[in-house]
Amino acid sequence: MKQATIQLKNLAIGYKGKNDTKVVASDICTAINGGELTCLLGANGVGKSTLLRTLSAFQPKLEGEIDIMNREIDTYSDKELSRTIGVVLTEKCDVRNMTARELIEMGRSPYTGFWGTLHGEDREIVERSIALVKIENLADRMVHTLSDGERQKVMLARALAQQPKLLLLDEPTSSLDIQNQYQVLQIVRDICHEQHLTAIVVIHDLNLALRFCDRFVLLRQGGVYACGGKEVLDRDALRDVYHVDAEVVAVQKQSIVLVDEKDATRS
Numbered sequence: 001m002k003q004a005t006i007q008l009k010n011l012a013i014g015y016k017g018k019n020d021t022k023v024v025a026s027d028i029c030t031a032i033n034g035g036e037l038t039c040l041l042g043a044n045g046v047g048k049s050t051l052l053r054t055l056s057a058f059q060p061k062l063e064g065e066i067d068i069m070n071r072e073i074d075t076y077s078d079k080e081l082s083r084t085i086g087v088v089l090t091e092k093c094d095v096r097n098m099t100a101r102e103l104i105e106m107g108r109s110p111y112t113g114f115w116g117t118l119h120g121e122d123r124e125i126v127e128r129s130i131a132l133v134k135i136e137n138l139a140d141r142m143v144h145t146l147s148d149g150e151r152q153k154v155m156l157a158r159a160l161a162q163q164p165k166l167l168l169l170d171e172p173t174s175s176l177d178i179q180n181q182y183q184v185l186q187i188v189r190d191i192c193h194e195q196h197l198t199a200i201v202v203i204h205d206l207n208l209a210l211r212f213c214d215r216f217v218l219l220r221q222g223g224v225y226a227c228g229g230k231e232v233l234d235r236d237a238l239r240d241v242y243h244v245d246a247e248v249v250a251v252q253k254q255s256i257v258l259v260d261e262k263d264a265t266r267s
Contacts, residue, residue: 004031005166005198006055011064013047013054023062024050025223032215034165035196037189039209041233042219043242048202049170051219055200056087056168069165082110086159088169093143093155100146100154101139104129107161129160132195133187149180156184160191167191167199173208181205185212206233210248210255230255 012026024047032038040048053059055066057073066073068084076084086107095103107129108122118126130139133153138146146154152172159167169188173181185201189212192199203209209216216232218225220241226232230248238246238257246259 002033002035005034005069006032007065007067008032009065009067011054011066012062013050014062015050015059016062021062025219026062026064027223028064030217030224030227032198032200032217034198035192036198036214037185037192037212038198038200038215038217039213040200040202040217040219041206041209041241042225043221046219046221048219052168052170052200052202055166056085057081058087079110083162084165086162086164086167088152088155088159088167088172090171090174092148092175093151096142096144098143099139100135100141100143100150100157101126101130103143103154104139104158104161107158110162125163126161129157132160132191133157147180149176149183152176152180152184153187156187165198167197169199169201171202171204173203173205181208189213206257210257233257 008028008030011028012023013028014021014023014025028051040051042048050059054061068076093103105118105126108118108126109116112118112122130136133156135150135153135157138150138154143151143154156172167188172184176184185208188199188201191197201213203213210230210233215227215229217227218232218237218241225241226237233248235247238244244259246257248255248257
């Protein structure tokens with residue numbers, strides 16, 4: 001039986017201003033299991049990235065609980081969080097005069113202290129992270145010479161070098177071609193299953209999500225619509241959340257979303 005790494009209880013997310021508070025979503029209650037790749041799905045503006053930033057402690061929750069490995073997130077120190085949570089964002093890492101390996105080595109900073117001196121175990125973990133992402137051929141390349149897809153794999157390896165219990169990825173395939181989309185998500189899913197890592201990813205492409213993700217948290221305006229396996233993406237859910245007439249069908253043992261042509265072209 002799989003165990004929950006994260007428990008969300010009556011969670012509200014949003015932004016606190018000087019004079020008011022904008023609540024993006026509230027009453028979020030769900031569990032995220034270890035060893036699974038969980039996908040946050042929903043239309044633009046429903047709070048997928050806001051939820052991911054809140055889970056990463058980049059922004060504070062408004063109310064409720066975020067329990068990570070049976071501890072409330074607010075009880076973690078910054079150092080503990082950096083050793084527990086790895087984050088891969090969409091922003092392009094624009095650095096020069098640094099090799100891919102040197103960038104990945106920065107993932108060991110939660111363990112190496114102020115001077116960042118790597119010891120034997122640190123270097124072994126860096127090389128293991130490079131091998132997990134299958135980028136041995138990129139390790140000695142300068143970062144600024146890498147393609148977007150190659151750079152995204154390097155950032156994934158850097159996050160893995162932190163040895164996190166929880167990996168959060170915000171639209172990791174948004175700027176990649178189809179080959180690199182498949183490679184990145186396949187790598188993440190394999191690592192989840194083989195290393196029992198907990199990973200949460202935001203993806204807009206439903207077909208990519210169906211192909212690679214184990215579990216889905218479907219958001220709509222105000223909160224969670226449904227959680228579960230592929231069965232939650234039924235015709236009613238796609239209509240209520242995405243406002244399209246569509247259904248999930250099996251094609252050559254793969255599930256894809258088939259949208260009604262008239263509905264897709266409707267203004």
